[in-house]
Ligand SMILES: CC1=C(CCC(=O)O)c2cc3nc(cc4[nH]c(cc5[nH]c(cc1n2)c(C)c5CCC(=O)O)c(CCC(=O)O)c4C)C(CCC(=O)O)=C3C
């Protein structure tokens with residue numbers, strides 16, 4: 003893409019409840035039209051209830067916004083940062099309206115999702131497309147988004163540091179027990195499970211097909227990133243990619259294995275492999291320590307480890323790590339300066355990912371919606387009423 007004179011940044015995120023009264027309205031927002039069984043909602047409401055009805059995600063995004071502002075300021079880049087969520091206040095449509103009312107016309111969106119799949123890429127592009135259409139801002143406010151940044155060094159390096167430290171801790175814990183051998187240690191890279199059909203559509207393009215390891219861009223991106231982390235940390239230690247937080251109806255296939263099932267398998271020395279006594283859990287799919295990390299990893303998976311007698315350490319997410327924040331500002335810079343695509347940092351050979359998604363990428367099987375940042379797609383109203391005020 004040609005560099006453009008963006009005049010503001012939108013930090014777009016998921017949103018989460020801020021108290022017990024918010025839990026059910028929040029879950030209704032998340033699951034509207036998504037076909038999630040009531041029992042699953044009931045189950046997930048308990049995760050939030052156990053934390054006083056407060057998701058950690060909003061506090062983390064407030065911190066991230068402040069850190070981005072400080073980094074932009076330190077580098078002399080004059081771009082205000084606004085924050086808007088998909089599922090909770092401050093909502094994306096209100097935020098876009100506020101940006102327009104404040105005089106902004108060209109917005110660059112940054113999301114708190116690093117990989118390619120419907121939930122982490124197209125759904126944000128649809129959130130903007132729908133919001134622009136419904137507020138009547140289509141054609142008056144232009145919104146683009148930075149590339150999916152899974153393999154940007156700013157996202158990956160905090161995991162390298164965390165995995166190095168986590169591995170040292172697990173080795174030490176096993177030494178203290180009965181002497182560790184690396185064959186008894188496994189690194190588990192954890193990410194959100196998604197329906198296999200959504201995985202297969204991730205990053206796909208009808209006009210420019212690409213083959214991906216593991217059958218999808220979503221899986222391939224995680225495998226490539228995990229390999230990059232292990233190459234930097236401990237090339238000889240065994241590792242696996244595992245999934246968490248599955249939520250659909252049981253008859254619909256989602257990505258597997260679930261982390262808890264996998265822990266059971268490796269604790270029993272599956273297929274004659276050495277029995278695993280220590281694990282380093284790397285939340286590779288997540289940008290910050292939100293509820294999927296606090297509950298599904300720190301509560302459930304760590305309980306499973308304890309039950310199985312496995313020593314376990316959970317590695318931090320990038321959060322507001324200095325390298326991550328600086329990397330996000332680099333991602334803004336690569337769209338606002340004259341850098342060419344070839345200069346764009348990426349630690350796997352899958353990237354750098356596309357600035358503008360290719361047609362049909364991360365298809366929404368539940369019905370088409372207005373969408374931005376997709377080749378060949380223009381919002382209705384976008385070519386009419388160009389307003390330069
Ligand atoms: C890939 C992915 C990410 C990672 C990328 C990213 O970070 O964006 C992610 C993040 C998150 N998911 C979150 C919460 C929820 N996700 C749900 C449901 C779902 N997630 C899915 C996928 C993902 N989700 C999918 C395929 C569903 C099924 C319904 C559907 O097809 O849309 C549900 C409904 C109940 C349930 O089913 O669990 C909830 C409450 C929160 C907020 C946590 C907090 O409050 O701290 C965050 C950051």
Ligand SMILES: [Fe+2]
Nearest residue numbers: 121194247294
């Ligand atoms: Fe989710």
